[in-house]
Amino acid sequence: MPTKARVTLFYxxxxxxxxxxxxxxxxxxxxxxxxxxxxxxxLEETRERNTVELVVSGELVFxxxxxxxxxxxxxxxxxxxxxxxxxxxxxx
Numbered sequence: 013m014p015t016k017a018r019v020t021l022f023y024x025x026x027x028x029x030x031x032x033x034x035x036x037x038x039x040x041x042x043x044x045x046x047x048x049x050x051x052x053x054x055l056e057e058t059r060e061r062n063t064v065e066l067v068v069s070g071e072l073v074f075x076x077x078x079x080x081x082x083x084x085x086x087x088x089x090x091x092x093x094x095x096x097x098x099x100x101x102x103x104x
Contacts, residue, residue: 016050017104020067024060026078032061038078039064041087045097048086051104066096074099 021042025034034057042064043053058065064081066074074096087093 017052017068017100018054019046019051019100020054020056022056022058022060022063022065022067023078024058024063026062038081038083041082041085041090042093042096043087045087045090045093046100049097049101051100066100068100068103071103073103 021039023034023036023039025032028035036055039055043055046053062077062079064076064078065072076092076096080092082090082092087097
């Protein structure tokens with residue numbers, strides 16, 4: 013499948029186990045779902061706590077709290093991932 017959109021995922025730190033730091037484990041399903049549709053994903057850390065923002069062609073197309081994304085998995089059953097992929101598809 014040819015590459016479609018270049019998607020930048022800006023993600024902030026969130027607290028888990030009493031430690032605040034940037035973690036990508038909740039982003040794995042989202043990046044897998046986007047890659048399965050042919051999109052290229054680039055991760056960028058931000059200082060904005062608890063957030064994920066998807067930017068396509070310089071435009072914010074989707075945002076959510078990082079805790080809304082399911083931990084691990086491929087993103088297929090995660091309703092938040094499906095909504096994010098749909099937003100990227102509309103933007104592209």
